[in-house]
Amino acid sequence: MIKQFNQSNYRSICDELASADADLADIIDTYGYPPLWSRPNTxxxxxxxxxxxxxxxxxxxxxxxxxxxxxxxxxxxxxxxxxxxxxxxxxxxxxxxxxxxxxxxxxxxxxxxxxxxxxxxxxxxxxxxxxxxxxxxxxxxxxxxxxLQHADIFPIGDLAAVNALKRVKKLPKETTREELIDIARQWAPYRTIASMLLWHYYLASPKSSPKERTLKK
Structure with a gap:
């Protein structure tokens, strides 16, 4: 069965992900819910x-x-x-x-x-x-x-999503593709929505967030 998301279940899926992953919860607490980005099938x-x-x-x-x-x-x-x-x-x-x-x-x-x-x-x-x-x-x-709003896709070829994941999880720049895929696997069956949270963080946050600046000191 194809698992999809829509306007009615989007925020509840965000909440479910946040309850299982403190880093995703922090994105919602800091920046709110991401938009439900969608496009027509044309x-x-x-x-x-x-x-x-x-x-x-x-x-x-x-x-x-x-x-x-x-x-x-x-x-x-x-x-x-x-x-x-x-x-x-x-x-x-x-x-x-x-x-x-x-x-x-x-x-x-x-x-x-x-x-x-x-x-x-x-x-x-x-x-x-x-x-x-x-x-x-x-x-x-x-x-x-x-x-198509399929719920379980992680776009490993997307630099914004990958860089956001590294920042959110405080991973070294040299973290491999395979390691990133393994980390994203914990968000199944909602890797698409987790990715949208990462994009939301990437777009909303400064290059170095206050939390990151504190940790670097």
């Missing part, structure tokens, strides 16, 4: 996630908005009418132009059906998405977490 959303790969959220949103301004509605059919030069004027890199066109073609051809993904388990969704050019595990993680 082609536009996947284009947006592709744009977010390895760049700031602000620059990705700027490119998405520029494309939307240019073609009004971001659909597979409309983006396939654009030339590479037109994509460039919308702040798309050459690689992200290729990825967006490939995704559009995959949807039009029926290779990928976003509505059908809603009924499938994590590993099948991940396999279908990562079979597409330009979509790796990070993009699949964000899709599973923000779009």
């Amino acid at each position: 082609f536009e959303t996947l284009v947006h996630i592709i744009l977010e790969q390895q760049v700031s959220l602000a620059s990705a949103l700027s490119a998405l908005n520029k494309l939307k301004e240019y073609i009004q509605e971001i659909t597979p059919a409309r983006v396939l009418l654009l030339t590479d030069e037109e994509f460039k004027t919308c702040y798309f890199s050459r690689q992200k132009t290729i990825y967006t066109k490939y995704l559009a073609e995959a949807i039009i051809s029926g290779q990928i059906n976003l509505k059908e993904l809603e009924q499938l388990p994590d590993d099948v969704i991940r396999a279908k998405l990562t079979a597409l050019k330009g979509i790796g595990n990070w993009t699949a993680d964000v899709y599973l977490m923000f779009v």
Whole structure:
């Protein structure tokens, strides 16, 4: 059975995690509950996630908005009418132009059906998405977490989540990927919500929180 979260159970899951992990409880006590970040299951959303790969959220949103301004509605059919030069004027890199066109073609051809993904388990969704050019595990993680609201994903490829985990747990910078995955495993079956708490901490806290500064003295 696919475990999901929604508006009605989100805070109770946060509370359940906080009762089992004092560091997560401290995030809620200090910064409040994280927003329930969510996105619609659309082609536009996947284009947006592709744009977010390895760049700031602000620059990705700027490119998405520029494309939307240019073609009004971001659909597979409309983006396939654009030339590479037109994509460039919308702040798309050459690689992200290729990825967006490939995704559009995959949807039009029926290779990928976003509505059908809603009924499938994590590993099948991940396999279908990562079979597409330009979509790796990070993009699949964000899709599973923000779009389908699957509850038990830890995005090990996300630097913000990883750095927040290291700071919250006071781990050395050289902590390995495997060690981080093991630490996150304690939050199952709600690793997605734990990750949202980490993102909330990362976005809300200064580079060095008062608690961290005290510990360093």
